[in-house]
Amino acid sequence: MTPTIQVPVPNRTQPFWLQERHALTDHVAAQEVPTEADIVIVGSGISGATCAHYLYKELQKRGSSSRQLKVVLLEADALCEGATARNGGHCKPLAFLGFRADAKRHGTKAANDALVFEASHLARYTSIVQEESLDCDLYATRAFDIFFDAEDAEQGRLDYEARKELFPQAMQDADIRAVYDREELCRLSGVKGGLWGAHYPAGHLWPYKFCTQLIEKQIQRGLQLYTHTPVQSIESPSSGVHLVHTPRGTIQAKSIIITTNGYTAHLLPELAEKIIPVRGTVCSITPAPSHQLGSSPGPFRYTYGMRKRAGESDYLIPRQGRGLSGVGDQSIILGGAKGVFLAKTEEWYNNVREDQLISGTREYFEKFMSHRFDGWSQGHQSIDRIWTGILGYSTDLLPFIGALPTRPEGIFLSAGFTGHGMPRIPGCSAAIVKLALAHFEGRQLASAQAAFEEVLPAPYLLTQKRLDEKENLILGYMGHQGGQEAEMTPAEEGTARAHL
Ligand SMILES: Cc1cc2nc3c(=O)[nH]c(=O)nc-3n(C[C@H](O)[C@H](O)[C@H](O)COP(=O)(O)OP(=O)(O)OC[C@H]3O[C@@H](n4cnc5c(N)ncnc54)[C@H](O)[C@@H]3O)c2cc1C
Structure with a gap:
């Protein structure tokens, strides 16, 4: 209904x-x-x-x-x-996640084609922005997928390796790099507690x-x-x-x-x-002093997808201008918080209440940065805005x-x-x-x-x-x-x- x-x-x-x-x-x-x-x-x-x-x-x-x-x-x-x-502004193609599931359902070629299709979108945005002279803060960067749950990390790794074995050239063309060593993962990404990860080209913009x-x-x-x-x-x-x-x-x-x-x-x-309306949530955050220009560790270099387990993930884009006048506004956009509400189906499934926040999500986002990021200034809580939006999920x-x-x-x-x-x-x-x-x-x-x-x-x-x-x-x-x-x-x- x-x-x-x-x-x-x-x-x-x-x-x-x-x-x-x-x-x-x-x-x-x-x-x-x-x-x-x-x-x-x-x-x-x-x-x-x-x-x-x-x-x-x-x-x-x-x-x-x-x-x-x-x-x-x-x-x-x-x-x-x-x-x-109302979204996260994150143009992050899927790079390997879901590859085995899609290959099982649609065949390996179709599964790979879909990932190649997604990866082509960064170039598409760039050419539209250039052709039409749009001023929309398009940034090309790299996205880091980081896994925190052992079983989920294992599934991610298996997807990565399955695609690499079957389509090594596509993986190379897409410049997808896995990080197996946990210390190296923390050093590169600035994220604490990750078990496995991979990074590859992605972008963000003001949609x-x-x-x-x-x-x-x-x-x-x-x-x-x-x-x-x-x-x-x-x-x-x-x-x-x-x-x-x-x-x-x-x-x-x-x-x-x-x-x-x-x-x-x-x-x-x-x-x-x-096609079912599904409610999601995102917030904007002012970076802590630790992650501002001139500090250490300083502004974020990557966008992120952080997974706890199946269906439960958070994502982040840094909109930090690195001190250049007129570039960026120092806001971080953080979305997800699904772990807070997924169990309460009525909070998100077939729910179009964009006039309401989802209970518990503000508190989750408030704690998120210091929980996940190495060196985030203690006690810095600064959600500027938090909002909900409706996604169209196909069955x-x-x-x-x-x-x-x-x-x-x-x-x-x-x-x-x-x-x-x-x-x-x-x-x-x-x-x-x-x-x-x-x-x-x-x-x-x-x-x-x-x-x-x-x-x-x-x-x-x-x-x-x-x-x-x-x-x-x-x-x-x-x-x-x-x-x-x-x-x-x-x-x-x-x-x-x-x-x-
Ligand atoms: C909270 C949230 C976070 C998200 N984060 C990301 C992200 O970071 N990265 C990502 O890839 N995707 C993200 N998404 C998904 C992404 O935003 C959507 O896939 C995308 O914006 C869909 O664009 P659209 O034009 O199809 O739909 P919409 O932007 O929803 O546009 C549909 C339009 O149709 C209009 N409309 C509906 N019915 C009628 C009608 N009968 N007559 C006339 N007009 C009508 C609506 O008013 C609306 O303006 C997110 C979505 C949400 C809600």
């Missing part, structure tokens, strides 16, 4: 990222939506924003007449205030700035943006005609791309059992990307990123846009579908078979013993997929 509560809920907790709102926050191109559009994008998070970017990029390639297509972006809320404005500026650029190219305009339903009365109903009127559209994340089931009730823990088999042709979905969207979404948007455009133009559909399947990891493809699947892996993945585990141990499954 989907919750009957109004979504998004009013009076939401305020994330660090929304301290400066964009001028387009409440923008509407007109009081009423146009009666017709060529392509409608639903949702203005990172999925909708990157779809708009890649759409105009494709149109630019196709020449001047194509550029005049009427493209409308509809957002239920203010501009980009969903998960994208809200990235998306809002990206949408602003597309408006300059002709995109029509309507915020506070929820799509209430989509009707398809005849072949190739879709009616998009909103409180500002109805748009007749040929192609629709839906990027509604955790709220997808409100628009597509047939996905109510497939098989993988995104759903493609034409909706439940609807007539022309309706596409890119959703279900299962709390791990940053290193997946732009690549999915690039692919879905080409498919939607081919459909709109009504030509070379078979080759467009083949190209689409070629660029995306096979397990992401939206198929009727996946929708018909009854299993729900979410609880098992989060370490609940009662969850279905699809022939995997909780530890194996627990190393899979979602954001550390």
Whole structure:
């Protein structure tokens, strides 16, 4: 059952990222939506924003007449205030975690392809930021995965070694380095008590700035943006005609791309059992004197994923400017705290209460830094902000990307990123846009579908078979013993997929 509560809920907790709102926050191109559009994008998070970017990029390639297509972006809320404005800003590709579980389920090639696809995203962000001249604090760095539980560390190590044995070149290309010695691990990472770890290229950025500026650029190219305009339903009365109903009127559209994340089931009730809203939490912290510039150990060098056990992990990005004027703001972003609330399923599963904090998480975050980091100034507790946000978990823990088999042709979905969207979404948007455009133009559909399947990891493809699947892996993945585990141990499954 989907919750009957109004979504998004009013009076939401305020994330660090929304301290400066964009001028387009409440923008509407007109009081009423146009009666017709060529392509409608639903949702203005990172999925909708990157779809708009890649759409105009494709149109630019196709020449001047194509550029005049009427493209409308509809957002239920203010501009980009969903998960994208409430996340950890961490673009950390999975490097090996979950490899054996995915290989068992999808085959070794598909499992490796998915990791290669994720690793390509740092370059994607860099090129979007460069092409569009965005000012969004994009940093390229290395991420450290650190394991604290012996069994979990063993599973992580086995994933690492399994991928290395089967795909040594991919591991080398991805520059993934394991650290087996505990003292060396502490020395390199600055983290106490880790049993095993690995580090590899990753990045972080200010996702809200990235998306809002990206949408602003597309408006300059002709995109029509309507915020506070929820799509209430989509009707398809005849072949190739879709009616998009909103409180500002109805748009007749040929192609629709839906990027509604955790709220997808409100628009597509047939996905109510497939994409579940899951509540998560993040905070921002002022670094202790020990970790500021000029001190020892000083600013953090890495981003981190820290694992206690299956489903229970924390992640951190340092936004420290290293003393350069105007660069960074000295805040650390820390997310996770799942150990505090995972056992209370009602606190997170099918929960959209972004207006409330999750009990116990503030206290957990307050203690976290001195507990984990060597040399953190004693007694320094400085949470600036703490907030909650809604992730869209798919029941098989993988995104759903493609034409909706439940609807007539022309309706596409890119959703279900299962709390791990940053290193997946732009690549999915690039692919879905080409498919939607081919459909709109009504030509070379078979080759467009083949190209689409070629660029995306096979397990992401939206198929009727996946929708018909009854299993729900979410609880098992989060370490609940009662969850279905699809022939995997909780530890194996627990190393899979979602954001550390
Ligand atoms: C607390 C938290 C921490 C996270 N940390 C990370 C992290 O560090 N790294 C990482 O990779 N991922 C992280 N994630 C996940 C990541 O934020 C998401 O995968 C990503 O932002 C999803 O982007 P999106 O555009 O698909 O969804 P959203 O950003 O949620 O955008 C969907 C938009 O659709 C709109 N919408 C919904 N229904 C309708 C409708 N009917 N009509 C019109 N508009 C509608 C919503 O209002 C919303 O604005 C985190 C998520 C949360 C909540």
